[in-house]
Amino acid sequence: MGTETERKFLVVSDGWKAGAVGTRYRQGYLSFQPAVRVRIAGDQGYLTIKGPPQGMSRPEFEYPIPLEDALLLLETLCHKPLIEKTRYRVPYGGHIWEVDVFEGENRGLVVAELELPSEQTPACWPDWVGAEVSDDPRYANASLVQHPYSEWGP
């Protein structure tokens, strides 16, 4: 088991884009509480279990699984809609930021995540990063299945 400490921000400009290389993610959930996630990243499948958030941290168990299994699980057993996004890894200030550009029913949403060793780790924010949404449950990927961005009100 690992513990995931993640801070999440809205992205307010394209300043992160130059030279960034993205990986296609397709993911879905077998369960929301606890979250049991099936993900295909590039051509690798993963099965991930996340416990309830404790502050900005969250216990996480992740296992690689065959691509063929992941495809079948996504198509037949995961809640719909699936999450489709491209994840870009962007180095900034000694950390790697992950910028997720959502597609499908969450098109228009772009968020940046920063994974840190602990909640106390200092970090500086690039100028393409806007409001922090770490504590806003609507931005959790599991929530984006149940209430996709395209259905949010103005």
Next chain:
Amino acid sequence: MGTETERKFLVVSDGWKAGAVGTRYRQGYLSFQPAVRVRIAGDQGYLTIKGPPQGMSRPEFEYPIPLEDALLLLETLCHKPLIEKTRYRVPYGGHIWEVDVFEGENRGLVVAELELPSEQTPACWPDWVGAEVSDDPRYANASLVQHPYSEWGP
């Protein structure tokens, strides 16, 4: 992915017991629909996903996981009570029968399962096997978490 074809019977006598060697199972569920099961069998952990039953068959995805992860998942994230049982593998008539002797909140329940390549595979039943309960949802292990045998009425 495999497909599991399983027939399940009540056990009506101890005729299966002579020489049978058992393995301790401890298992719980992260989700019931679809079933996401964490199991410790002896000292090996497993994570298993089962799709909805289609007749006597059921799609099944199983992955070995570290014992330490399985222990943590059972203690912290699985629905309670956990299923505790000893599974005995009993050869009979060219097949291996699995006899599950339940403990804890399901103490008193003993069922025998026969896994077959398909629903059409012929098999003969030993005389310690009683009524077939393959179609009775109460005997599914996931149901035994939600409605343990000790709480069933007379």
